[in-house]
Every structure is written in C-alpha cells, then in structure tokens.
Amino acid sequence: MTILDLKRQFSRFLTSEPDRLHFAAHSHSCWPDASQAGQQQAWEDAAKLIDGKWGHVLGAVLPGAQGHVARQLNLPDPESVVFAPNTHELVTRLLSCFPAGQPIRLLTSDSEFHSFARQVARMEEDGLVQATRIPVAPFDTFAARFAAAAKAGGFDLIFVSQVFFNSGFAVEDFSGIAAAAGEAMLAVDGYHAFMARPVDWSRLASRAFYIAGGYKYAMAGEGAAFMHCPPGWGERPRNTGWYAAFGALSAAQDSRTAYAETGWRFMGSTFDPSGLYRFNAVQDWLERDGVTVAMIHAHVRALQDRFTAALPVGPLTAAQLVVPQDQPRGNFLTFELENAAVVQQRLAARKVVTDYRGTRLRIGFGLYHTAADVDALLERIQDL
Template sequence: MTGPLLDFTAHFSRFRAAAPERINLACHSHHDWPDVTYAAQQRCWQDAARLAGDKWGLMFGELIPQVQAHLARHLCLPDPATIAFAPNTHEFLRRLLSCFPAGRAVRILTSDAEFHTARRQLDRLAEDGVVTVTRVPAEPLATFAERFHAACAAGDHDLVFVSQVFFSSAATCGDLAALAAALPSPDSYLVIDGYHGFMARPTDLSGIAERAFYLAGGYKYAMAGEGACFLHCPPGYGARPRDTGWFADFGALAAPPGKSVGYPLDAGRFLGATFDPSGLYRMAAVFDWLAAEAIAAEQVHGHARALMAHFLDALEPRAIAGLRRADLITPFGPGAAHGNFLTFRTARAGEIETRLAAVGVHCDHRGDRLRFGFGLCTAATDVERAIARIGSALGA
C-alpha cells in the first residue's frame, strides 16, 4: 500500500526551525513533534498551576478518557476503558509478568528480534530461573509467521510476546488474528508489542480485542514524545497484578483500607503510580490535529511507503556499498508487509551513520543494521536533500 506523497512540514515548524540543517531520518525513538504539542505542553503547566493537586481529577475525568477514545478509534477497539497508561512500556512488561503465580517459572515464547526492553528483562529473569524463554528466530523473515504459529501450537506457554513490526528489520510478525488463533489454550497470555506498528501500519484489533494485549506508545509514530505509553488489556486476563500502584485504586482512595487489595475490572487494574502527565497532553493534541486533518494510520503508512520508494529509487543509480536494494533485510515492494523504515545490512553501518550525521542526515544503526525512518514530518524534498548529502558524504 503506497499512498500519495503528502507535505505536512508546515505543521512541524518549531522542530524544523530549531535545527534547520537537520534531516531527521532516524528510525529510533524521537520523531519530530507537530506544533500543536507546544501549546499542549503549556496547557499541562497551566493546569497544574490552576488546579495543583486537583489536577488528577482533570486527568482521570477528562484527559485520559479523551486519549482512550482516540486510541480505541485508531485501533478499532470496542471499549476505550480497556486502555491503561504508563510512562514506559517496561513498566507494563513488569506488571504483566507479575500476573502469574509464584512458585514456578513463567514459560515464555517470543522471538529473537524483540526490543531491548523485553530482551534484557527476560534474560535477567531467566538467569534466576524466574522465567524460561523459548525464542523463535526471526530470520528467515518470510517464514517467521509459519514457524512462530507452529511453536505456539506445540507449547504450553504462559506468555507469548512478539513485536508487530521487528525493530531490527521492519518485517512484521504476520497477521495478528491468525497469531491469536494459533494459540491452543485460552489461558495463555498473548502480548503484541506494537511500538513500531502503532500509527505506522493500519491496525484493527476488533477481532482479537477479547484475546490479546497490545502494547505501544507515543514516542515514535504517534509523535507525542516520552511518557505516553499504553496497554490494551483484554477482559479477564491479569485480574490482580502483584506489581501495582495506588492509581489502580484511584476511585476508592477515600474509602477506609480493606483487608485485601482491590482492583477495578477495567484497564485500571494495570495502572501504576504518579507520573508526569505532559505526554498525554501532547498525545491528545496530536490526535485532535490528526482528526482535523482526516489522517489515520492508512495515510501515514501510505505516505511513508511513497517516501521509501522515492528514497530507494534515488539511491539506486549511486550504487553505494551497503545502501543497495540487495542490502535490504526486508524486501520492499508492492504487497510486501513492512514497517515505516528501511533496514540495510552492512558492515559499514556505524561508519555510514557517523559520516551522515556529520552532514546533518540523521539515521541510526543497530550492529550491522542501518535504519532510515520516515513519517508525516518528512517530505519528498527532505528525501531529495538527504540523497544529495548522502552522495557527497559517501563519495557517490
């Protein structure tokens, strides 16, 4: 799905003016923020000054329901109340792991291409026997879904955790509904890490909303920055996480303490404790702006694919070692499932990133993988300027 090239650069004027020579093609973390987030950040401060401690009533009564409604619409979720918020996805991972009974290792199925948040935490817990981890190799990418589904069907796993789009390649894990159907036991928790998928690819969770957790945040393609992560929590899974905070009982704080720790039935059961709400202000502003412009993930993904095609076409005649179509880890073309970034496998990945940074073209690398990311903040003119600088910096 390649859509028309859009130009929303005027809506990112503050970020662009702050570093006019930068061409931001980095895949990781910090995508440019649209101008509407500047006013949202100010509103956060003004509400804190106006309301002081009473601001939490505004958070839970107005802001959180507003963002929940936006997220539910973009993800085709039937009930916005299934969405909880946290400052980072690691907090949610810990909370999910705390849902399982103590006394035996949690049996986990995952891939070998998960982001460091999950990889590091699971490796550390495995060292102490708290979890046992089975990892299905992501490569060869073309057969991953088939092999992962077979592993789902063959094992008695407590938790299945997999990325919607792999951060190391831009490949997808396959059809999400088929993944859910591959799990034989309804007792297995299914967690889809949507961090490179949310607002980068159209995502319809309506058919698996009762079965799968969906984990993502605003740091990347939602353009809202740090501190605005969320978890869709299917009903009936994880009723009483051991890792819990006082926000999970926010509506009952004035009641006398009971003999047991209570939890709400909705996604509030996965809430933690006090957090900086500015990320949610920014996220609400971004979604309000996208709604006004009639922009959804379909348009974002179509625009990114058009930019990636333009980038590859412009690179091709330069024949730069490490940046040829043959160096792509995930094939790019009609019908290929793909995230909103390109990943080249090259021993020169670190060298190329350094040389491009010196001329103001920001990309990133992970080992021998060089990544270029594209979003609404990027226009065709940015790609053309980047290609000219790449040719100059790399002698092509």
C-alpha cells in the same frame, strides 16, 4: 501513492536547525507544533488547579487519551486502555501476573525490543523465566513457524512484536497465532506499528494485550506509553500501584488486595501527565485535519519507493535491505552493513540523523518529510 506536504505543521522542530535532515522517525519523530499547545496546557492546568489538577487529569485528559487509542485501534471499550510512563513499566506488570514459585514459560522471538528482552534475560538468570525464542528470519515463514510453536503448547505467556525494531518486518495477521495460543496469555508489542500502519485490533480485543505509545510515530514524545488489556486476562498483577485500586469494589470479598476490572488494574502511581496532554493535542490535530494512519503509511511508502528507486547510492544497495521490498514492513528501511556505525557517523557529520543497531543502519520516514527531503537525503548519501 500521494506524497503529503505537512512540513509547516512541524515548524518549531524543523526550523530549530534548518540544515538538519531528520531521518530517524522510527526512533524519535519530530513533534508537530500542536504538541507545544498540549505541553503548555499541562503547565497552565497545574498552575490553575494545583492539587485539584488530578481530578481533571484522571477525569478528562486520560479518558480523552484512552478514546484516541481506542479510535486508532478500533477497540470496543476505551477503558481497556491503561497508560504508563514507558513500556517497561507495563511489561514488568505483565510479567508479575503469574504465580510465584515457578518459572514463567515464555514463547517469544529472537528480535524483541530491549525493554522486554533484557528484563526476560535477567529473569532467566534467576530461573524465573524459561524462554523459547523463535528466529524471525526467514520472514516469509515466521508467522507460520511462530504459530506452530504456540500450538505445541506448554506456555504461560506469548509475547511478540507486530513490527520488529531491528529489521522493520511486519506481521500482518495475528489470527493464526491467537488461535494457536490456547490458554497462554498473548501480548503484542505494537510500538513500531501504532500510527505507522493501520491497525484494527477489534477481533483480538478480547484475547490479546497490545502495547505501544506516543514516543515514536504518534509524534507526542515521552510519557504516554499504553497497553490495551483484554478483560479477564491478568486480573491481579503483583507489581501494582495504588491507582490500580480505583474503580475496585469498595469491600473485597475475601480480604485480598482489590483491583479494578478495567485496564486500570495495571495502573501504577503518580506520574507526569504532560505526555498525555501532548498526545491528545497531536491526535486532535490529526483528527481535525482528516489525517488518517492509512494516509500516513501511504505517504511513507511513497517516500520509501522514491528512495529505493535511486539505489544504489553511496554505500547503500537494494541487496543490503534486510526486509526485501516485496515483504510487509513498517515505516523505516534497514540496511545490513558491516560498517553501519561508520556510515551513521559520516551521515551525522553531514547533518543527517539516522541510527544503527549493530550492523544494521535504519532510515525512518515520517509525516514531516517531503519528496524534496528524500532527494536531499540521497544527495548527501551519494557524497559519502
């Protein structure tokens, strides 16, 4: 596999602290220089258009971002994509689609990200959700076990990650889960997969929601979370902002609150559009230079292979990898360490940025890393 060298495209972030090795590309990727042009354009449009900027944002910037998402996910209709400042906003709108007065019967995993897991846990306290959680481990049987639970039926919502944030394990095929979902709404958290692994959602576009955003591997920063909304599912979320009426019929047939039929039915209200500007600028750069997600993932896997080939190094061994090397995974490696917090802190003292979750140390590899960066990382870990 080929290791790319695109460090020059990230000069502003990488030269701000030249001795720093940023290996948390799974949490906050460095932004390419192209994103600065997007940020500046957002300010200039605001200055030039003032109140009139919203016609441009909603008529050109947002549709442009929808088009980029649709291209990356191979969606049939860009208008199925809705944006929000963060995924929590989108999750709470999904949860508001179900009838009041009875708990939402939920099937999920034991390893979902906090924006969903915390919200569900709080709703359980008030009897608003009845959750069934399937353990992700052992990885090699997860998809089959999860599909079997879905097939047993009795669920209103099925929510599961494509790549799990606390391990990096990736579910490669959702066809079995989708087939077993029955009448339940199906939603997939794709944040750790979008722009990290090639994703073709065309076969599931009419069936499953897909949630991700620009903060991590899309390298565009905050404020550009999105959700693909399959037609006919979740038509009237209770949590709704006035933008959700855009495109709705001018006169509702039955005096009920009107909604758009596209992904706009999940829109909220006024938002900071600068994240969409940055997202578009980064996507335009990648498309212009012919950099595909397949190339990004191959680049990262080559870096990961270079890293793991050197194990054991310092406190890290291959036996500590949470996801074995023969299992599908995302663009970060996770190590099970009793002293993960201590190792992370010692690496930080050596200007190596990683992170940890409990007893798991995460090391993320990105488009701005080279083979030399991996070798430098290995040297600093060896010094621990």
